[in-house]
Amino acid sequence: MAKGDPKTLHPETLAVSAGYDPHAHRGAVKPPIFLTSTFVYPTAAHAKKVHEIFFAPEPPQAGERPDFIYSRLDHPNMAMLEDRLALLDQAEASAVFNCGMAAITCVMQTFLRPGQTLLHTRPIYGGTDALVHNHLSQFGITPVSIENGLDAQSIRAGAEAALAIGPVGLVLVETPANPTSGIADIALVTEIVGEIAQRQGTRPPIVVDNTFLGPFLQTPLKHGADLTMTSLTKYAGGHSDLLGGGVSGNAQLIGRLKQLRTLMGSHMDPHTGWMLLRSFETMPLRTQRAGANARDVAEFLRSHPKIANVNYVGFHEAGSAARAVFERQCRGAGSTFSFRIKGGEPEAFRMLDRLQVIRMAVSLGGTETLICHSATTTHYAVPRERRLLVGIDDSSLRISVGIEHPEDLIADLAQALEAI
Numbered sequence: 001m002a003k004g005d006p007k008t009l010h011p012e013t014l015a016v017s018a019g020y021d022p023h024a025h026r027g028a029v030k031p032p033i034f035l036t037s038t039f040v041y042p043t044a045a046h047a048k049k050v051h052e053i054f055f056a057p058e059p060p061q062a063g064e065r066p067d068f069i070y071s072r073l074d075h076p077n078m079a080m081l082e083d084r085l086a087l088l089d090q091a092e093a094s095a096v097f098n099c100g101m102a103a104i105t106c107v108m109q110t111f112l113r114p115g116q117t118l119l120h121t122r123p124i125y126g127g128t129d130a131l132v133h134n135h136l137s138q139f140g141i142t143p144v145s146i147e148n149g150l151d152a153q154s155i156r157a158g159a160e161a162a163l164a165i166g167p168v169g170l171v172l173v174e175t176p177a178n179p180t181s182g183i184a185d186i187a188l189v190t191e192i193v194g195e196i197a198q199r200q201g202t203r204p205p206i207v208v209d210n211t212f213l214g215p216f217l218q219t220p221l222k223h224g225a226d227l228t229m230t231s232l233t234k235y236a237g238g239h240s241d242l243l244g245g246g247v248s249g250n251a252q253l254i255g256r257l258k259q260l261r262t263l264m265g266s267h268m269d270p271h272t273g274w275m276l277l278r279s280f281e282t283m284p285l286r287t288q289r290a291g292a293n294a295r296d297v298a299e300f301l302r303s304h305p306k307i308a309n310v311n312y313v314g315f316h317e318a319g320s321a322a323r324a325v326f327e328r329q330c331r332g333a334g335s336t337f338s339f340r341i342k343g344g345e346p347e348a349f350r351m352l353d354r355l356q357v358i359r360m361a362v363s364l365g366g367t368e369t370l371i372c373h374s375a376t377t378t379h380y381a382v383p384r385e386r387r388l389l390v391g392i393d394d395s396s397l398r399i400s401v402g403i404e405h406p407e408d409l410i411a412d413l414a415q416a417l418e419a420i
């Protein structure tokens, strides 16, 4: 192992130590929280110099970081977290935001212009769907969806439909998708984006929403994506007690995001940055335990007579395209998945209301197991026709399995299913 080069270390080690040097902070084993809104300039000439660097039209090169000026622009806790996240995502640089939606909004506003199209896999998270359909559409941006992100013909059909409307400005791949756990082939999308680039003369960036797996189980940049985005609220935070978002990629693209983040004020605050740096330390352990629990719960549900089907990433059939992509692209199945009960909304609600250990709430990736009825919660804002198109009906439930003892989770589900 080459001393001093963090890239030679394993992710579990980086999660504990990368981005923070105790020797630069009076030997403190854990980082201080920098509760300051602004930073003192040592001289007027220095002040001019740091502003020149920060506001240069070209974003900084990889590894370059101007001195701190004002906490909306950058601050030490954000810098530490970004350095750690970049290493975990195997990227040159990262930018963190006050939530996942702020990260997605910044990506869209940085790369999309009126008259362009956003090509995306489907389904996408309800919040992203609403952002695109209800808000960005008012600015002349048209979303066009890809029916099957595993099939070249289907991706090309989506690209044709988008190009017929306008140039493709950005490609969004959510894989696995929320809540269906549908998989898209990032490498195949990248290949077809190359064809789009030939046709329109510019290559639209590809951003992958990696929230369902996170940096330990999927590295989208290795498969051709330009940017990987994660809601840090979920598995990175891991305790359902904070909101955050992160995007990783090359220094140039991340620099552009930071320029807009400064203007929109969607940076992460120092306390949340500190909490996330700490939470990353246990993320590999939590990911492992929750993943093992999720498999047990998914197996139980699959064999239960009142369950119609289980959309767990680990269940894709051997020999199927989804299985092949899963094995090539992912290092685990994660611990959030959806399933359909036999019945509709009344049966789903009866079952949910009987749960005692498992908590009914939106969000995912926490230590505790959470469950929700997708159609009436996370995907409430998505019109029924678009929900049904991707298999989110009144019988669909989404579960995020936590780190409790799996037998307690299974016993709770078993007793609640008796209500159906």
Ligand SMILES: Cc1ncc(COP(=O)(O)O)c(C=O)c1O
Pocket: 099, 100, 101, 102, 125, 127, 174, 178, 209, 211, 212, 231, 232, 233, 234, 243, 244, 245, 363
């Ligand atoms: C796949 C996905 N992307 C993005 C988001 C938005 O993240 P946040 O809630 O941190 O804004 C969520 C939230 O549930 C999500 O599930």
